[in-house]
Amino acid sequence: MARKSETPQEVELKLEIEPSDLETVLAHPLLQAGTGNEPQKQDLHSTYFDTPDHALKQAGLSLRIRHNGTQRIQTVKAAQAQNGVALTRGEWEHKVDGDKPDFSAAEKTALKPFVQLQDRIGPVFSVTAERTLREIPFGLSVIEVAVDRGTVDGQALPLPFGELELELKQGSPADLFGLARTLAMAAPLRLSFKTKAERGFETISRVVPNRVKAEPVTLKRRMTSAQAFQSIGASCLRHLMANEALVRQAPEADTVHQMRVALRRLRAAITLFKHVVADGRRDPIKAELKWMANVLGVARDLDVYIQKVLEPAQAQHQDDKSYTALLAYYRKRRKQAYRMVQETIASGRFVNGILEVAAWVQAGDWLQDRSKPARQRRKQPVVALAEQELGRRWKRILKRGKHLAKLEPEERHQVRIEIKKLRYATEFFENLFKGGGAKKRRRAALKTLETMQETLGGLNDIAVGFEMNSSPAAVAIHEEQMARVDGLLAAAKKQYRDFAALQPFWSV
Structure with a gap:
């Protein structure tokens, strides 16, 4: 535990804002002269460094040198398991004299394992920002507010962005959200989990994702x-945004x-x-x-x-x-x-x-x-809650799914919803149960639940399709789809029997 306390921590809430709305937020009374410290105007130019294959990024690290006037600051940041909405990262800062990283200063940071790669580490993109910075009291806390009108410069066209960073200097993370909600009355502020480093790597990447799936929840x-609810809730919000x-x-x-x-x-x-x-x-x-x-x-x-x-x-x-x-x-x-x-x-x-x-x-x-x-x-320990909820939902599916073939389409759909909820709960709590063959049983349960959900989903698609349109063409297609129903019902019954034969993975 002592080692953890030695790592400098940054607790920060990020908010996206349309660049055209920045002046509106800056005009908010809380950010005007006479409240807290006087605002500072900064012209920042940050160069980010990595290897050609982005080894630092893959390790959850970022390395930058930021120019503010004649001052140069080298910063190493390390991603940490996020158990809340506010970003928490390890952060190490050092003054440097030039535009190249000082790897001797990185020896006592999370970058240390990569110092041996220094010959391969070079600039990959830059971020410029016109920043208005001030510390203000809010609630029982002191919060640093950074309002950035920025641009990411990589291999592609420059990418403009507007951003607010609320960094907790003293006090409670709850006040970060209180201030964010207050400022949001002036202009829409979009919750963001994207760091400037991530913006930069997106700009230089040639691969545009067509979706982002849910990250594993580490309880x-x-x-x-x-604590577990906050960790799960933050994960869902990151997935959403x-x-x-x-x-x-x-x-x-x-x-x-x-x-x-x-x-x-x-x-x-x-x-x-x-x-x-x-x-x-x-x-x-x-x-x-x-x-x-x-x-x-x-x-x-x-x-x-x-x-x-x-x-x-x-x-x-x-x-x-x-x-x-x-x-x-x-x-x-x-x-x-x-x-x-x-x-x-x-x-x-x-x-x-x-x-x-x-x-x-x-x-x-x-x-x-x-x-x-x-x-x-x-x-209450989350393990106890998980065992209670998983057991309750498991029994509910065993009871409601016993006669799948006799259920009306809407009733089968409700069983599918229950299966989906148990799947989500299993994914949320999967890290809590590892010993005694639990991992193997959990995988078997997830596979069976996913298969049942897919099969019942096919049946629901046919039922919903019938209600979508009554034109002759739609009716003809629906009749063709109805030929699949018996096979899907037979598959669902077998999958239910497979599920009923499984041993709950949280039981030792």
Whole structure:
């Protein structure tokens, strides 16, 4: 533990802002003269260094030299496991005389294992920023506010950006969110997890991701339930915002789907920890997340209908004018749905809503309830909560899925939702159970759950497809799809038997 305390820590909340809104935020009374220290104006030029194969980046490290006037500061930053929404990183700073890294100064930093590669480490991109910097008191804390109008210069065209960094100098992380929400009243502030180093590497990369899948959640057995919820909630928000950035640029089926998955995972986490996070904001926040997911759901349903029903029928119906018209009609509707998604995620309701959710996850009223039952629920070891919730959800699927073939389509869909929730819970808690063959049993459970979810999803797609359109072409395609139902039901019954035969992975 002593070693951990020796690593300098940076606790920072990042917020994206449209460059055109920067002056509006700077005009906020909290950032005007007479409050806290006087603002400093800085012209910053930062050069980032790495090997040709980006070894530092892959190790979660960044190395930069920043010019501020005649001063040059070399900074090494090390990514850490993120257990909350605010970024926490190891940070080491040293003054240097020139424009090249001083590797002797890096010997006592996280960069030490890479000093032997110094001959291969060179500049990869630069970031310039006009920064307005000041420290202000807020709540019981002192917070440094950095407002940047910046540009990333790499191999491609320069990329402009606007950014606020709120760094906790003294006090509570809760005040970071309080200040962010206050400033957001002046202009939309978008929650961001993207560092300037990440912006730079994206600029020079020739590979543009078409989606970002959920990162593994790393819980530790000694964590309390409150700590575990915050870690899971932050992971879901990172998953959401990584795909939101892609959807803002160009909506695609996979990125829209991953945004919706992130929202569903977050809602599932709130349900899992519902007694831990009970307060007056819990249910309104769940409702707002559902609104967001529903907007994305319209586009997702159209994607599924086009990709899994209409397009597979193209070869058989390519000479049918009514089919061609039907496909064109739904592609047009999907385009409209994508436009609605982009309008929604650009809206103040969405942007400020996500910031509100992040503030609640990290510093909500549920953390302030001093009653004995509330404190006990927050302090309960997450292992105990995980065992209870996994067991309850496992039994629910065993009971509700026993007669899958006899259920109505909507009832089968509800079983699928329960399977999906158990999958999410299994993924959230997977790091807690490793011994006694638990890893092997967990993998078997996940594989079976995924297969059941896919099969029941196919049945639901057929049922939903019937309701999508009543034109002759759509009815003909639906009749063709109905031929698959018996086979899917037989597969689902077998998969349920496989699931019922599994031993729960959290049992030793």
